[in-house]
């Protein structure tokens with residue numbers, strides 16, 4: 753019944769995944785107002801770092817420069833000649849998803865659920881769900897079962913993951929062009945209102 757979360761993550765330490773063209777996929781740094789977008793990029797399998805709380809502009813630019821990340825921000829005053837910056841509009845997730853798909857070639861089903869939504873680490877597949885501590889009802893799912901090597905969270909393809917996957921699929925299939933302008937899902941928020949709403953909590957369901 754449940755759909756498996758798609759391609760598995762690379763083995764730890766095996767380096768970044770590449771896209772269908774063999775090109776290294778883009779890596780992002782999201783400012784604090786785009787925490788929600790960072791989580792969705794991670795859900796799609798992209799390396800999306802989130803700015804440290806209270807980071808100043810200089811810190812953001814330094815991280816992006818040092819780690820070779822594209823800086824996604826709602827702050828139009830943020831500029832630097834040696835950092836790739838995309839100023840995003842204050843709009844809903846579907847429109848942001850369209851922009852990233854069209855401008856950066858984001859495949860919203862690149863490697864779904866291969867990264868921890870909370871801290872961006874690549875997930876490791878769990879060999880024995882019982883030994884790993886996957887709760888009994890979830891063990892009946894077809895898997896895969898994964899664990900974050902950084903925070904220890906366990907993930908499985910429960911209903912929460914299936915709903916997220918359906919949303920990723922809709923963004924992948926969405927027609928080109930503006931997705932209807934600003935929505936109720938208004939995106940850029942004050943950092944205080946978005947941090948830290950932990951992912952599928954302790955466990956993905």
Ligand SMILES: [Zn+2]
Nearest residue numbers: 868871900903
């Ligand atoms: Zn984690």
